[in-house]
Amino acid sequence: xxxxxxxxxxxxxxxxxxxxxxxxxxxxxxxxxxxxxxxxxxxxxxxxxxxxxxxxxxxxxxxxxxxxxxxxxxxxxxxxxxxxxxxxxxxxxxxxxxxxxxxxxxxxxxxxxxxxxxxxxxxxxxxxxxxxxxxxxxxxxxxxxxxxxxxxxxxxxxxxxxxxxxxxxxxxxxxxxxxxxxxxxxxxxxxxxxxxxxxxxxxxxxxxxxxxxxxxxxxxxxxxxxxxxxxxxxxxxxxxxxxxxxxxxxxxxxxxxxxxxxxxxxxxxxxxxxxxxxxxxxxxxxxxxxxxxxxxxxxxxxxxxxxxxxxxxxxxxxxxxxxxxxxxxxxxxxxxxxxxxxxxxxxxxxxxxxxxxxxxxxxxxxxxxxxxxxxxxxxxxxxxxxxxxxxxxxxxxxxxxxxxxxxxxxxxxxxxxxxxxxxxxxxxxxxxxxxxxxxxxxxxxxxxxxxxxxxxxxxxxxxxxxxxxxxxxxxxxxxxxxxxxxxxxxxxxxxxxxxxxxxxxxxxxxxxxxxxxxxxxxxxxxxxxxxxxxxxxxxxxxxxxxxxxxxxxxxxxxxxxxxxxxxxxxxxxxxxxxxxxxxxxxxxxxxxxxxxxxxxxxxxxxxxxxxxxxxxxxxxxxxxxx
Numbered sequence: 001x002x003x004x005x006x007x008x009x010x011x012x013x014x015x016x017x018x019x020x021x022x023x024x025x026x027x028x029x030x031x032x033x034x035x036x037x038x039x040x041x042x043x044x045x046x047x048x049x050x051x052x053x054x055x056x057x058x059x060x061x062x063x064x065x066x067x068x069x070x071x072x073x074x075x076x077x078x079x080x081x082x083x084x085x086x087x088x089x090x091x092x093x094x095x096x097x098x099x100x101x102x103x104x105x106x107x108x109x110x111x112x113x114x115x116x117x118x119x120x121x122x123x124x125x126x127x128x129x130x131x132x133x134x135x136x137x138x139x140x141x142x143x144x145x146x147x148x149x150x151x152x153x154x155x156x157x158x159x160x161x162x163x164x165x166x167x168x169x170x171x172x173x174x175x176x177x178x179x180x181x182x183x184x185x186x187x188x189x190x191x192x193x194x195x196x197x198x199x200x201x202x203x204x205x206x207x208x209x210x211x212x213x214x215x216x217x218x219x220x221x222x223x224x225x226x227x228x229x230x231x232x233x234x235x236x237x238x239x240x241x242x243x244x245x246x247x248x249x250x251x252x253x254x255x256x257x258x259x260x261x262x263x264x265x266x267x268x269x270x271x272x273x274x275x276x277x278x279x280x281x282x283x284x285x286x287x288x289x290x291x292x293x294x295x296x297x298x299x300x301x302x303x304x305x306x307x308x309x310x311x312x313x314x315x316x317x318x319x320x321x322x323x324x325x326x327x328x329x330x331x332x333x334x335x336x337x338x339x340x341x342x343x344x345x346x347x348x349x350x351x352x353x354x355x356x357x358x359x360x361x362x363x364x365x366x367x368x369x370x371x372x373x374x375x376x377x378x379x380x381x382x383x384x385x386x387x388x389x390x391x392x393x394x395x396x397x398x399x400x401x402x403x404x405x406x407x408x409x410x411x412x413x414x415x416x417x418x419x420x421x422x423x424x425x426x427x428x429x430x431x432x433x434x435x436x437x438x439x440x441x442x443x444x445x446x447x448x449x450x451x452x453x454x455x456x457x458x459x460x461x462x463x464x465x466x467x468x469x470x471x472x473x474x475x476x477x478x479x480x481x482x483x484x485x486x487x488x489x490x491x492x493x494x495x496x497x498x499x500x501x502x503x504x505x506x507x508x509x510x511x512x513x514x515x516x517x518x519x520x521x522x523x524x525x526x527x528x529x530x531x532x533x534x535x536x537x538x539x540x541x542x543x544x545x546x547x548x549x550x551x552x553x554x555x556x557x558x559x560x561x562x563x564x565x566x567x568x569x570x571x572x573x574x575x576x577x578x579x580x581x582x583x584x585x586x587x588x589x590x591x592x593x594x595x596x597x598x599x600x601x602x603x604x605x606x607x608x609x610x611x612x613x614x615x616x617x618x619x620x621x622x623x624x625x626x
Contacts, residue, residue, distance in 0.1 A: 006498065008099050012037045015044065026092050026099075031055065034095050035069065035087055041102040042072050059615040062088065073098065076105050089607060170217035173204045234459065238452060538566055 005025035013019055017037050022028070036053040043049050049072060055062055066084035073082055078101055086094055176194040178186045202211050237247045394401045541562065549556040 004100075004502070005096070008096070008103065011103055012040075012099070015040050026096050029092070029095060031088050034090075034099070035066070037099060038069055038073070038087070038102055041106060042069070045076065045102070045105050045107065046072075058618060059611050060618065073102070076102075088611075168213045169207070169210050170213040171205045171210055173201050173214045173218055174198070175201055175218070234456070238455065241448065241452075 002025055005027075009019065009023060009025065015037075017033070017040055019033065023033075032055050035055050039049075039051045039053045042051065051065070051068065056065065063084050066087040069087060070082045070084060078098070080094070080097060082098070086098065090098075176198065179191075179194065201215065202208075205211055205214050233244070233247075237244065240247055240250075242250065542559075545555065545559045545562055549559040
């Protein structure tokens with residue numbers, strides 16, 4: 001049990017129990033040490049458990065505290081007999097059983113396995129929790145003792161309050177691109193700009209406190225753009241069977257064409273809606289831009305009305321000073337009503353002009369369609385007229401012209417037959433080549449599709465391998481960090497060797513027990529066989545002797561002696577069995593005596609007597625105080 005005691009003592013020391021270096025087994029434990037170990041384990045198992053790790057001096061307080069610990073252990077499922085006496089007057093064996101139980105009940109979520117999700121996020125969360133715990137453990141410091149919300153605690157500076165915080169405000173920052181990429185070609189001019197003229201990232205924001213937020217924003221935008229490009233390339237780029245440069249160039253051409261078509265349609269429709277209202281002519285919109293960019297600023301009707309009102313008020317200021325307040329209010333209402341009527345009239349006029357413009361545009365489109373129809377009809381009629389005119393010119397010499405037409409038709413037919421023969425000569429190899437190319441293209445399409453699917457699978461596999469690599473890197477960093485935080489004075493090889501020795505001893509004992517059980521079965525089997533054989537022999541002998549005993553007196557005496565011998569043998573066997581039972585009971589009683597001796601009944605009785613005297617003395621003091 002020394003190896004088990006060593007493992008228990010080491011585990012309790014790692015939990016924070018303040019045992020001396022000389023304590024190596026449970027024989028050196030005291031009631032105070034057992035209570036401290038149980039309280040620390042119960043606090044880890046149940047964070048809501050409230051208890052001190054030090055036994056109080058008063059016996060009544062000790063009794064209450066040990067009873068509380070016993071109830072807590074019973075609520076966790078402890079099966080053995082437990083009470084306040086287990087902590088105060090128990091033996092080393094019961095202490096070992098209790099400590100092994102509470103150590104087995106410790107939560108296992110803090111022990112990370114390779115199958116559990118680990119990474120930098122878990123490590124960061126643990127670090128943040130540890131830092132927050134150390135900060136919360138420090139007492140609060142008044143504001144007069146802090147400068148810029150900083151306070152020193154131990155060997156570190158901490159930030160308290162909200163005076164030193166900064167709002168999240170990001171600005172646009174630029175960083176060199178393509179310098180660290182293998183195979184990327186960066187022009188010399190851009191490199192020269194990067195090295196000589198481009199300011200540092202920390203100097204680009206106008207406010208120094210915006211550097212971190214700007215960098216985070218730029219990194220997030222870059223990551224989002226990269227993810228969007230990978231998604232687009234996997235969905236549309238690979239299906240187009242183009243390279244990345246060709247795909248980007250094609251996408252750029254499509255965007256330029258779409259933008260040009262949109263601008264062209266907007267210019268042709270003559271109606272552009274913008275922030276300046278509804279303008280029915282593109283030139284008028286450009287003129288509006290020009291007027292706004294010049295020295296003269298064209299205002300709205302409301303602005304002109306407001307300026308006119310202010311001008312009138314400036315001219316009539318001497319008179320308005322003399323006028324009453326009611327007159328001034330009446331004039332303002334009249335002016336507002338007049339301007340409102342004027343505005344409604346102009347709005348109605350503008351709507352009428354817009355309606356007329358739409359009607360004229362519809363009429364012009366209808367007229368343009370009719371004009372196109374008439375032009376097409378006129379062209380068809382001109383072609384029919386030319387054909388009829390040529391036919392009428394041939395009528396005066398009809399026979400001669402018919403003969404010429406027949407000759408021309410025959411020569412054309414001969415030429416057509418010659419061309420058809422030549423075309424067949426050219427067409428046959430072309431058709432054969434076309435079919436071969438078509439089959440090759442079909443096979444190549446199938447091969448390309450298979451390669452495309454294989455590329456997609458390889459990309460997915462690459463992503464999975466990359467994710468696994470990142471997870472393993474995070475796990476490696478986490479394990480390295482945890483290894484750095486662990487104490488290096490533990491000889492884990494010794495513990496492993498001890499555990500191996502314990503397992504080998506258990507295995508050896510198990511083999512010995514199995515051998516003993518086999519031998520016991522064999523002996524029991526032999527005893528059963530001999531008992532059966534003996535019973536059969538006695539039965540046969542009894543029958544033979546009993547037959548002869550009827551004829552001779554000596555044989556009758558021999559039969560009586562045989563019966564007495566059988567009875568004496570049975571009594572001897574029973575005596576041997578009782579002797580074996582008595583020896584077994586003796587061994588059990590010796591074990592019980594050893595157990596009771598190990599419980600230190602005499603020492604515990606003396607301790608209980610001393611505690612009883614102490615409690616009587618405390619009760620007497622309380623009575624005297626009352």
